[in-house]
Structure formats: structure tokens, C-alpha cells
Amino acid sequence: MGKAPCCDKANVKRGPWSPEEDAKLKDYIEKHGTGGNWIALPQKAGLRRCGKSCRLRWLNYLRPNIKHGEFSDEEDRIIYSLFASIGSRWSIIAAQLPGRTDNDIKNYWNTKLKKKFMKMVPSSQNQKKTHQSSTYQSTLPFQISSPLYSSPFTGYEPISIPSNLLNCSSNICGSQEGYAGPMHQYQVKDSNILMFGGDQASCSSSDGSCSNNQISHGREMGQSCLYNGVFDEENHKLMVSSGGNVDGYYEKPNGFYGETEDYNSLEEIKQLVSTNICNNFNYCG
DNA sequence: AAGTCGGACAACCGCGACACG
């Protein structure tokens, strides 16, 4: 017994959207909203489309403030950072990039950034194969640093941090399927980029109850269960992001904290990160 | 000019999570 299809596939149009369909959908949603029911929407809007298709079209293309076109270096860096720490959680990554959709970022990663990244990672390490079972893991040139995947990804050099700071015990932070997730810090070999971060699974429960004070250099970031950062030693900039909580709620429109803070060295950042990991754990739970 | 290839992007599919009766 399979699941009932979301719509009658024989009677819905598929394939590319015409300008007329776009106009109908946009017009309807602007006037009436989605009504919280995408399945019923196409009929009401006079469209012969599947509700899911309408939703996708709206979210990825018709919605106001959608940004199309080239990704900036800054956006690249944010994507690298977040991908390094949380993997292919495109919706979370998209939430950090105003105007970008998860589909956009996913496509951009698959077609461009992944290759760019491969060039950045030493070739000998590119050749290492991973045998982890995750579907997407096997398609990538490195292993994911997400705590869901226990080993650090290739091409990133773990920074030595006392083990008692690296392990977020489940009784403090909650866990997903009993997993106690570590924090991760990596320095990209032969580059000046330091990445660090945790996974929401590592420090949140399904009800999003975890409360962290983020690495913020004296700035309180409020509640969030995911934090990541990139330090660009060349430009002495630290970027810290809040990856949002389980509900997908983000405190700031751009979801970014501590952006462009000035720091003198990688060592300073390492110190800061270590210190704040400790503090975070004190606040956790 | 025609055919082929590959990149970019749009759209679809399947599944898990969630809400609600």
C-alpha cells in the first residue's frame, strides 16, 4: 500500500511554467495568500498544476525579493562555512542568504562551488574515498564535518582542542537519536580559512529547546542552536553565523552575527572559539 | 551547418515530519 499521490497526475500539467501560469499564481497569492493549503490552491487559482509544483514555483521563482544571478564571494564563503559544518541542509543555508532559495544554492553548489572546493583541497586528498553510507556523502570530495558523520572531512585540519571542550554531552544539550555531538573546528590546509561549528542535531532537541549564547565577542546572540564561523586571516575578519533553530526561525533578517569583526590572528580566534565553546556549554540546556 | 557535449537551472519525486480529526 503506497502513499496516496498528492494530486491526480493524469490531470495536471507538468514541465516548465508559462508566463500566464506564473501571472495567475502570483496574482492569486498576492490577493489571497496561500491559505495554508497548497493542495487546494491550484484549483482556486485556476491552474492545472500540482499543489507541490505551485509551492515550488512560488518559493523558488515568483516570491518577492528573490535574488537571481551571480553569487558574491561573501555568499560563497557563507555556503562553504555552513556546508562544512552542517552538510547539505540547504534550507538552513538558504536562510543565511537573504533572497537565495535552497534550490538555487543546491544547484550552485552542485555545478560550481563543489568543483571550486575540490581545487582548494589538495589533490591527494581528493582521491580519498569515503565509504560512509550517506547518499550525498558519497558524492562529495570530502567528508562532512557534521556531527552526524563522525569523522572530519578530508582537506580540513582539525585544530587541537581539549577533548572535554569538544564533546557536548547529551544530558546537557539534548540529542538526536542519542547522539552527543561534538563541536568542530577545521583549518583549510594551505589557506587562511578557519571554520568551526556545530550541528543543530548536536545541540538541540526536536522541540528546539536548546539555548546557546553564541560566539559573539561580547555580543549576545540570543537563542539559536547552531553556530558556525569562518575566520579569514588574510583580512582579519571573523564571521559568525547563527544557523537557526529547529523551527527554522532566525532572529535577524540576514541571520548573520558578528560579521566582519576584526581579529589579529588565527590564534586569537582559536582561543576565542575554545573559550566560547566552554561558555556555550554552561548555558546549554 | 549540423551534431554532440556539458553546464546551468528548473522542476519533479519520494520520504519523513507534523498537524489534525
Next chain:
DNA sequence: GCGTGTCGCGGTTGTCCGACT
């Protein structure tokens, strides 16, 4: 507690189009 409907996400596929032969 269970079944059903819907949403949202991530992976995959399809299509278009420009570059190249």
C-alpha cells in the same frame, strides 16, 4: 494511539542553451 492529509526538504532528473568539433 492511529490514520490521513499536507508540508517541507533533499536528491535526482529533465530541459534548455551555448560552446565546441
